[in-house]
Amino acid sequence: MDAATVERFEANRDRLASLAYRLLGSAADAEDAVQDTFLRWHAADRDRIEVPEAWLTKVVTNVSLDRLRSAQARRERAAGEWLPEPLLDGDPMLGPADTAVQRESVTLAMLLLMERLSPVERAVYVLREAFAYRHTEIAEILDITESASQQHAHRARQRIAAGRAGGRIDQAAARRVVEAFVAAASSGDVDRLVALLTDDATGISDGAGFGPARKLLRHADPRRLAIALRAAFLPTPAKRKLVGGSPSMYAEVVNGSPALIAALGDRVVGVVVLAVRDDRIAAVCGIADPGRLGRLTRWWRRREPAAPVITSW
Incomplete structure (x- = not known):
């Protein structure tokens, strides 16, 4: 493959990765999907490809769908042990963020909501809402009719309508939300923490202080959630030994949301992401599995963080 052909692919790499990430919810799987797409690009008869960008989009979308449909993926997600892989602000895999829909399509809350969709519905929703493809183009990418694309988009919007998140969060706003959360969670005053939560606030974790590792726990009652958060935030010798x-x-x-990052030196050992709605916390997502923190840690090492909220937990 000549340099120009490689450069053509590389010019599309970030876009392809951000598309695959929205479809798969995993940075590692998205990277694999992009690599598979590159290998197919390498093997293709490129002289017959009229629009390389469209060809690459079709391939990475269908490679991602194959991964979503795989028996292993279905088992992992059905077992309730799956959570999206978090990405630090500035990571190009987060992709376009010009509109509210593009920003929310990559939040952890939305990635979890998209688990309710069939693989095709998810692909149509992402291509239409996050990347502004027309239904005629989506039909070509997925080998379906234009009317089928429209129907899938309609059903997808209905299923995730209740999951709309808040607006854009900048670093200063995120720090205010996180500082309020930390102050309430560490105060020992459960009522203070409840006051920060929406009435339908939920929590989910892979073991980041909420319970046994790799076991997801959910709370739908704000007081129960506040008690669980308070217990999770309380440092103990066992927790320190674990990390x-x-x-x-x-x-x-x-992922566009305020977050609390726990780091030992340059290694991220846990992330708590807060979904905010109407100035209150609507969802708390805790992730401590090292397998889900690899890419975030790599990006963390590239930046000089602001002063910690807590110097030593």
Whole structure:
């Protein structure tokens, strides 16, 4: 493959990765999907490809759909042990963020909501809402009719309508939300923490202080959630031993939402992402599985973070 052909692919890499990430919810799987697409690009008869960008989009979309449909993926997601992989603000895999729909399509709350969709519905929704493809183009990408694309989009919007998140969060706003959360969670005053939560607030974790590792726990009652959060936030020798020390806590933006990052030196050991609605916390997502923190840690090492909210937890 000549340099120009490689450069043509590389010019599309970030866009392809952000599309695959929205479809799969996993940065590692998205990277694999992009690599598979590159191998197919390498093997293709490129002289017969009229619009390379469209060809690459079709391939990465269908490679991602194959992964979503795989037996292993269905088992993992059905077992309730799956959570999206968090990405730090500034990561190009987050993709376009010019509109409210584009920004919310990559929040952890929305990635979890999209689990309710069939693979094709998810693909149509992402291509239409996050990347502004026309239904004629989506039909070509997915080998379906234009009317089928419209029907899938309609059903997808209905299923996730209740999951709309808040507006754009900047670093200063994120720090205010995280500082209020930390102050309430560490105060021991459950009522103070309840006051920060919406009436329908929920919590989900892979074991980031909420319960046994790799076991997802959900709370739909704000007081029960506040009690669980308070217990999770309380440092203990066992928790410090589990993560390897006393991490510092930083206020950051992760997947467009305020987040609390726990880091030991340059290694991220946990993330708590807060979904905000009407100035209150609507959902808390805790992630501590090292397998889900690899890319975020790599990007964390590239930046100089602001002063920690908690120097030593």
